[in-house]
Amino acid sequence: MNSLKGIPIIKLDATPVMSHGNALPLLHEIEVLLDQLIATGKSGAIDLRSLPMLADDYEKLKEILGEGEVKATVDAMGPSQVRETAIHGVWWVTHFNSDATVLAEFIEITYIPEILQTHPADARMGLENLRSRLMSTSQVDKGETDV
Amino acid sequence: MSDDKTLAETLAQRGISRRSFLKFCASIASLMAMPPAMAVEMAEKLAAARRQSVVYLSFQECTGCLESLTRSHSPKLEDLIFDAISLDYQETLVACAGHFAEHILKEAIEKNDGKFILMVDGSIPLKDGGIYSTIAGRTNLDILEWVAPHAAAVIAVGSCAAFGGIPKANPNPTGAVAVSDIIKDKPIINVPGCPPIPVVITGVIAHYLTMGTIPDLDELGRPKVFFGDSIHDRCYRRPFYDQGKFAKSFDDEGARNGWCLFELGCKGPTTHNACATTKWNGGVSFPIESGHGCLGCSEPDFWDAGSFYTALSAPTKDVANWAAIGVAAGAAIGVAAGIANRSTKTETKRTRKPLTVDDLKGKPKS
Amino acid sequence: MxxxxxxxxxxxxxxxxxxxxxxxxxxxxxxxxxxxxxxxxxxxxxxxxxxxxxxxxxxxxxxxxxxxxxxxxxxxxxxxxxxxxxxxxxxxxxxxxxxxxxxxxxxxxxxxxxxxxxxxxxxxxxxxxAPAGLKEATVRSIEIGSPMGVTADTLRAQIKHAAKDTGLDIPLDKAGVDYLLLMSSAEIMQFPEFMGAAAQIFHQAGVSWTLSSTAYEATNSGMQIGSSELAAVLVKRIVDAAEKLKVKTVISPECGHAYTALRWEGPNLVGRPFTFKVKHILEVLDELRAEGKLRTEGLETERMTFHDPCQLVRRGGVHDQPRNLLRMVAPDYVEMEDAGNMNWCCGGGGGVSANERAEPLRIKVFSRKKKQLDKIGVSAMVTACSNCRNMLEEGLEHNHMDIKVLSLTELIAEHLAK
Amino acid sequence: MNIFDILQWARGTGLQIAVVIFSVGVLIRLLEMWMLNRKPDLAEPRASGTLGGWRTVFTRSAPSMVLMKKAGLLLVSGYIFHLGFFIVLFFFAPHIRLFHNMFGVSWPALPNGIIEIITILSIGALFALLAHRIMNPVQRFLSTFQDYFVWLASLLPLLTGYLLLHTSDFSYSQMLTAHLLSVELLLVIFPFTKLMHAFTTFFSRWYTGAMAARKGVTV
CATH class of the missing domain: 1.10.1060 (Fumarate Reductase Iron-sulfur Protein; Chain B, domain 2)
Known part of the structure; x- marks a missing residue:
């Protein structure tokens, strides 16, 4: 065994596929939060990392919630995926780091997730940007006329 | 290096939107087990915060902690925190050297007196007047006692600063102690680990910036959110422990099947840290996932807690020989006690008068 | 002192x-x-x-x-x-x-x-x-020769009666015989038929035997009161007589504690092994039965049971012999619940019978024997210990129970083949 | 002194101290007993006392059927506790690891699930025994402080051991420390309390069996 290649690589599935049985209680929590959203307009969110979830739990949750109409990607220092599930008002939000690892994952029960909305401060910045762009455009236009 | 602009204003100039703040705070909130709804509020506060001055002192250490904190392959979201702080002094990173560097430290302390966060890595040697680690002719103890009173809070980074770490390992030749053994009147947040998980440090600073407070600490001064659970509690191999399926050696069937490493000396059950959830190297893995038991590096005196390869249920010291000594000593004392018993009997037999029929006639003498 | x-x-x-x-x-x-x-x-x-x-x-x-x-x-x-x-x-x-x-x-x-x-x-x-009754009995045993005050003269008188009743010679102090038969005071005084019964059985079996004028008392109050020294004095008398008469075997009579005192404690009390054997009368009878020297005729018609004397059975190991013998004459023989090694005491062993203070308690605990007897409905109870016999008779009378108490040796003697 | 220090002490020095006290104590207790001797029995035996002694050592482990109806709860709980304690002590994987580490021998373990059930049964049996001790007039009358103390000292290792398997509600370090300290307590008090019966019962049975066998009685 003179080189690294001499060491055999055996690929094994070391992850025990098991369930903590946490999918069902979670779905009931979503039900309560959705009910609350309709009644009071108050949004809710569940941090998927706060619960011990194993592969089976995860698959079950995904299967029951299903795929919905909206799929959005936010690009803010790494991508964030925002998808509405087949249950309207229930969103699956996954934040990725710039190296594509998952930073955080939430089920949000809301009409529109916060991350999709534009912050007033950003909007102001946008307005400033727009104005400065308009300014330079009109200057350019003027310049062209001048020229 | 400080300015009056808010963080949001500074970063906006670099095209970083408020969505990044929200995303950052959402991931910090998730990391620190705060309610997801807090993320929005935290984002607002962080955006409105001024840059935080940080002074970073290194004592008896190996620079592994700093490596852990600064080494990343690509800029990541958590690096946002470096934009949120102003690292006013760090010996290894500071551009200048000698008197200039010392001057910068002095200036940083004076400028943000009572407001800066002091980060310390490495332990402080006390033996022989602390001469075993000095910087610019001053002992570590001297420097710490000078700087710490001016700080708002202290973060002890790594097991050496938090608990004394490897320099303190038996026989502790330099008389190394932890920061908390010296500084008693400042809030100290211990972030132990050898090295500590970088995102934990990020989280602590973010917490301070957004909430203005330090997080809840356990009895060892560690943030509960990261050190509340044991590695064992969050280990993906836990089901095997519960089933009693253990790897018996590093290359047996059990090891290949990813069974529990308890019998190979894993200290996961007694080690409190977030490795099993945050993982290392950008979430690639953590020691147990790589097939090796946890060493327990975020616990005090982990270096002296018995062999890394001795199961937790096994003694850390030699018991069998002591048991043998006990048996030998017990045999010796027991024989002596037996001889004493025999002499009690012999003596009694010799002195007692045998009962006669006349004794039955008389009245008992009291 | x-x-x-x-x-x-x-x-x-x-x-x-x-x-x-x-x-x-x-x-x-x-x-x-x-x-x-x-x-x-x-x-x-x-x-x-x-x-x-x-x-x-x-x-x-x-x-x-x-x-x-x-x-x-x-x-x-x-x-x-x-x-x-x-x-x-x-x-x-x-x-x-x-x-x-x-x-x-x-x-x-x-x-x-x-x-x-x-x-x-x-x-x-x-x-x-120690209780007064036991002390007095022990003093009498040492000084007179028997806890009930039986003397050698009393024994001689009883020998005369038995010889007359049975028409057999009852030897006293005869050397060189096979067996030295001991008696208990109760047998000499209250159950004199025992001596005759033994004489008839030995006569039929053709074995040589004797009584002793110095070692006729088998009981040992010294052991009951708990004094090894005094118990040894009483054992020594028997040992001396047996060795003087050069008998092969000393027979312990129908008495439980006498058997324990002589057979199991005896050598340890005198500090040396015996030169003769010690057997209970039932052991001897069972040996004779096995050798065909003990022949009986006629059967009892009554439903009978056997009361195991504690010292004889549980603490003495003579368990099968009484059953072998009883089967010879009593076809309707049934066992009590817990019979054998777990049998319940008559309530008067271990010197309790000699302790007047203990009488009310002893009578009270007889209820256990009553429960045992009520379950099997017998009209006669056989035993092999005079003390048990006394206690059982007292208890039965107190409880108005119409059950006869018999000696196994006497019962066998009654059925001896002519 | 934090919990980690106490744990390290319990795994090392504490265990050493406990094992030394245990082995010294047990040896003294046995030797001062043995050396009291017995006088040789001069009565001619009916059967071998030695063999009878060994027979009783084993036969006395079987329940007394005579007492089954009178003291059934006591007997059944007693069996469950003793067998359970034995199985848990010798067939739980981490315990085997401990023996392997100390003496270099090991044997197959039982799955944790089974150990857990046995532990629960043993704890239940201990509580039944306590209830019996308190409710039964004879046992209540006989019981001294030592009886209750030894009961508690026997319960603690089982209880802390059980909780150790369920660390979601408790800190493993704290429970492991409590478990080790409770075991060490048990070892330390062992030679000086009725716990000695774990050794001496075999001698008692042997003596009783031998004395009875010489008389031709099987006990």
Whole structure:
């Protein structure tokens, strides 16, 4: 065994596929939060990392919630995926780091997730940007006329 | 290096939107087990915060902690925190050297007196007047006692600063102690680990910036959110422990099947840290996932807690020989006690008068 | 000198041996021995729990023979039993224990509890705390020759009666014979038929035997009161007579404790093995039966049972012989519940019968024997111990039960083939 | 002194101290017992006392049927506790690891699930035994402080051991420390309490069996 290649690589599935049985209680929590959203307009969110979830739990949750109409990607220092599930008002939000690892994952029960909305401060910045762009455009236009 | 602009204003100039703040705070909130709804509020506060001055002192250490904190392959979201702080002094990173560097430290302390966060890595040697680690002719103890009173809070980074770490390992030749053994009147947040998980440090600073407070600490001064659970509690191999399926050696069937490493000396059950959830190297893995038991590096005196390869249920010291000594000593004392018993009997037999029929006639003498 | 607390404690120290230390080390206070003791089962009073009766001995053991006991003793923390305690324990040791040994059979850790009671009595008598009745009986045994005051002259008179009744020669002090037959006072005085019965059986079997004018009394009050020294005096008489007459075998009569005293304690009391054998009369009869020398005719028509004398069966090992013999003459023979090694005591063993103070308690605990008898409905009960016979007759009379109590030897003699 | 220090002490020095006290104590107790000797029995025996002694060592482990109806609860709980304690002590994987580490021998373990059930049964049996001790007039009468103390000292290792398998509600370090300390307590008090019966019961049975066997009685 003179080189690294001499060491055999055996690929094994070391992850025990098991369930903590946490999918069902979670779905009931979503039900309560959705009910609350309709009644009071108050949004809710569940941090998927706060619960011990194993592969089976995860698959079950995904299967029951299903795929919905909206799929959005936010690009803010790494991508964030925002998808509405087949249950309207229930969103699956996954934040990725710039190296594509998952930073955080939430089920949000809301009409529109916060991350999709534009912050007033950003909007102001946008307005400033727009104005400065308009300014330079009109200057350019003027310049062209001048020229 | 400080300015009056808010963080949001500074970063906006670099095209970083408020969505990044929200995303950052959402991931910090998730990391620190705060309610997801807090993320929005935290984002607002962080955006409105001024840059935080940080002074970073290194004592008896190996620079592994700093490596852990600064080494990343690509800029990541958590690096946002470096934009949120102003690292006013760090010996290894500071551009200048000698008197200039010392001057910068002095200036940083004076400028943000009572407001800066002091980060310390490495332990402080006390033996022989602390001469075993000095910087610019001053002992570590001297420097710490000078700087710490001016700080708002202290973060002890790594097991050496938090608990004394490897320099303190038996026989502790330099008389190394932890920061908390010296500084008693400042809030100290211990972030132990050898090295500590970088995102934990990020989280602590973010917490301070957004909430203005330090997080809840356990009895060892560690943030509960990261050190509340044991590695064992969050280990993906836990089901095997519960089933009693253990790897018996590093290359047996059990090891290949990813069974529990308890019998190979894993200290996961007694080690409190977030490795099993945050993982290392950008979430690639953590020691147990790589097939090796946890060493327990975020616990005090982990270096002296018995062999890394001795199961937790096994003694850390030699018991069998002591048991043998006990048996030998017990045999010796027991024989002596037996001889004493025999002499009690012999003596009694010799002195007692045998009962006669006349004794039955008389009245008992009291 | 006289008895004293000091002498009592010294006697206990003298008698504590490895088994006793092991027993005290092992007791876990489970209380199961209580359920085996008729004094507890019939009264429901926990103070009658067998192991509790040994508290004075346990204190002595702990204080004198364990390391921590010795250390505590140095600081005055391990106390020796006081005289007042021994007074209190006297009734537990003498009135409510018949040395029946049933508790020793059930102890889960294997303690021979009655072995210890026997040793406690050594201390009790040496400290002067023995019942008056037992003391008097012991004095009479040593000074007159029998606990009931039977003298050699009384024996001679009874021999004359028996010889007349049976028409057989009843030898006295005849040397060189096979068997020396001992008697108990009760047999000489209350059940004189026994002597004749034995004579008839030996005559039919054609074996040589004798009685002794110096060693006619088999019972041993010294053992019952718990004094090895006094018990040895009584055993020595028998040994001397047996050796003088050069007999092969000494026969212990129908008496339970006499058998234990001579057969099992005897050599240890006199400090040397015997030069002769010791057998119970039932052992001898069963041997004769096996050799075909004991032939019977006619059968009893009554429903009968056998009461196992504790010292003979549970503590003596003579279990099968009485059953073999009884089957010869009693076809309708049934066993009581718990018969054999777990049989319940008559209530008067171990010197209790000689202790007048204990009588009310003894009568009360007879209810256990009554329960046993009520279940099988017999009209006669056979036994092989005069003391049991006395106690059973008393108990039956007190409970108005119409059951005859018979001696097995006498029963066999009645059926001897002509 | 934090919990980690106490744990390290319990795994090392504490265990050493406990094992030394245990072995010294047990040896003293046995020797001071053995050396009291017995007088040789001069009566002619009917059968071998030695063989009879060994027979009783084993036969006395079987339940007394005579007492089954009177003290059934006591007997059944007693069996469950003793067997359970034995199985848990010798067939739980981490315990085997401990013996392997100390003496270099090991044997197959039982799955944790089975150990857990046995532990629960043993704890239940201990509580039944306590209830019996308190309710039964004889046992209550006989019981001293030591009986209750030894009961508690026997319960603690089982209880802390059980909780150790369920660390979601408790800190493993704290429970492991409590477990080790409770075991060490048990070892330390062992030679000086009725716990000695674990050794001496075999001698008691042997003596009783031998004395009876010489008389031709099987006990």
């Amino acid at each position: 006289s008895t004293s607390l000091q002498q009592g404690l010294a006697a206990m120290i003298d008698k504590i041996d490895a088994p006793i230390a092991s027993f005290f080390n092992s007791c876990v206070h489970c209380g199961m021995c209580a359920d085996a003791c008729l004094f507890y089962t019939e009264t429901g009073d926990p103070k009658y729990t067998p192991i509790h009766k040994l508290e004075p001995l346990r204190k002595v053991w702990y204080r004198e023979f364990t390391l921590e006991g010795r250390l505590l003793k140095m600081f005055g923390l391990a106390k020796a039993p006081t005289d007042a305690e021994l007074v209190e324990w006297e009734t537990l040791i003498y009135d409510s224990c018949t040395l029946c040994g049933r508790c020793s059979m059930v102890c889960p850790v294997g303690n021979d509890i009655v072995y210890m009671v026997r040793k406690v009595r050594e201390g009790m008598v040496a400290s002067g705390h």
